[in-house]
Amino acid sequence: MSRPKIVVVGGGFAGVECLHRLERRLAPPEADLTLVTPTDYQLYLPLLPHVAAGVLTPQSVAVSLRRRLRRTRLLPGGAIGVDTRAKVCVVRKTTGEIVDVPYDHLVLTAGSTTRTFDIPGLTEHALGMKTLAQAAYLRDHVIAQLDLAAVTQDPAEREARLRFVVVGGGYAGTETAACLQRLTTAAAKRYPRLDPSLIEWHLIDVAPKLLPELGDKLGAKAMRMLRRRGVLFSLGTSVASVEPTKITLTDGRVLATHTLIWTAGVAASPLVHTLSTDTMRGRLVTTAELTVPGVDAVLAAGDAAAVPDLAKGGDAITPPTAQHAQRQGRVLADNVVARLHGTPLKPYHHRDLGLVVDLGGKDAVSKPLGVELSGIPAQVVARGYHVMALPTVTARTRVLVNWALNAAAGDDFVRTGFQAGRAARLQDFELTDAYMTADQVEERHHDEPKNELAEHKKHKEHREQKEQQDG
Incomplete structure (x- = not known):
């Protein structure tokens, strides 16, 4: 008898937490566990700005999946379609090969991608901060601008290379601007011919306030901290067009720059649109039990799912944060086990336990359990939270050692060149154009079943017949 196949899509907070719990709650004979993920690590996304700034090494926030998941099969690739009628997940392996992965229970924790808009030049020239590769690329790019500005004889080119623009006044954008501003300020001391006062960091957001989730008081404090460090703010405005060496804002201003960092929110993985089920704000609608209405044996959570927020009530859905994703992962596992056992x-x-925003150094704002903090107390809470949220002792140790080393010895501001020559477009890093349409998924599986699918169905029918005989 074949064991039930549990397939989890996405190696983020929700997916890995789900599998980690399933490994503990299910004995090996009870189920086959498979994780579909393009990488063999779980990225601790909240600390990505520290990687871009060189405060942490990439390995510090890349937690090995094989260290946490001891008997889950890792399938290196990305899910590009789901056929709920045939119970098949279509996966493009990292080699480019497309395979069908049958399932008895599917857990969708596909995460999110950078949200973009129909702005001319945006997807061609903007840099993102969603993946480890993007953080490494961004660090090299920023240091390269200092290198080039230090040697050019053209004042206009120097001005453009020393102007950095971040779009997005939420957590990701604010922390990215804050951490990289500290990087360029410290690095400028190593360039004797470069005037540090020429370096400009602009933070742009269409909202009228910074960090509105923290409330007016803490948002204003965060702005004051960053303004003291020279960060310029343009709130209530956005980007109208992007060109290689300049951007035009919706208020008519033109900023000469070679660096536009786009962090204006996230959108659910395009995978959710291959299921032909209901969505809310672009996310897959689920019940409070994390099941997907209208389809059999599919559960979803994390950034890709619109999970009802029972704590707030009404039509509220849980925000796409690591805090919710981790806890949803545990409920996912419990409910998969419940389905197997018929309970x-x-x-x-x-x-929500609160929010933390690390602005680098002694600057931070936090709101743990509704208590508003700023400065050093907020920084202690912020970094303490991150350390405890990291899933392994090894990762916690690496982060603590990196923070201590950076505080004591600083940075050497070297460019690694690992991403040199690579296209820097958002879709090149996040592969947002790799997904199938719902029609393509339908056409793939309902003409003639693939061998693996047919074999799976045969085993399933045999198991059901055996259960009926035993019953």
Whole structure:
């Protein structure tokens, strides 16, 4: 008898937490566990700005999946379509080969991609901060601008290379601007012919306030901290067009720059649109038990799912944060086990524990359990939270050692060149154009079943017949 096949899509907080719990709750004979993920690590996304700034090494925030998951099969690739009628997940392996992965229970934790808009030149010239490769590329790019500005004889080119623009006044954008501003300020001391006062960092957001989730008081404090460090703000405006050496804002201003960092929100993985089920704000609609209505044996959570927020009530859905994704992952595992054992599913209910924003150095704002903090107390809370949220002792140790080393010895501001020659477009890093359409998925599986699919169905029918005979 074949064991039930549990396939999890996405190696982020929700997916890995789900599998980690399933390995503990299910004995090996009870199920086959498979994780579809393009990388063999879980990225701790909240600390990505520290990687771009060189405060942490990439390995510090890349937690080995094989260290956490001991008997889950890792399938290196990305899910590009789901056929819920045939119970098949279509996967493009990292080699480019497309394979069908049959499932008995599918857990969709596909995460999110950078949200973009129909702005001329945006997807061709903007840099993102969503993946480890993007953080490494961005660090090299920023240091390269200092190198080139230090040797050019053209004042206009020097001005453009020393002007850095970040779009997005949420957590990702604010922390990215803050951490990289500290990087360029410290690095400028190593360039004797470069005037540090020429370096400009601009933070742009269409909202009228910075960090609105933290409230007016803490948002204003964060702005004051960054303004003291020279960061310029343009709130209530956005980008109208992007060119290789300049951007035009919606208020008519033109900023000469070679660096536009786009962090204006996230959108659910395009995978959710291959299921032909309901979505809310672009995310897959789920029940409070994390099941997907209208389809059999599919659960979803994390950034790709619109999970009802029972703690707030009404039509509220949980925000796409690591805090919710980790806890949803545990409920996912419990509900998969419940389905296997024929017991009731439980709803996801979690009250937000608070928010932290690390602005680098002694600057931070935090709101743990509703208590507003700023400065050093907020920084202690922020970094303490990150350390405890890291999933392994090894990762925590690496982060603590890196923070201590950076504080004591600083940075050498070298360019690694690992991403040299690579296209820097958002879709090149995030592969947003790799997904199938719902029609393509349908055409793939309902003409003639593939061998692996047919074999899976044969085993499943045999198992059901055996269960009926035993019953």
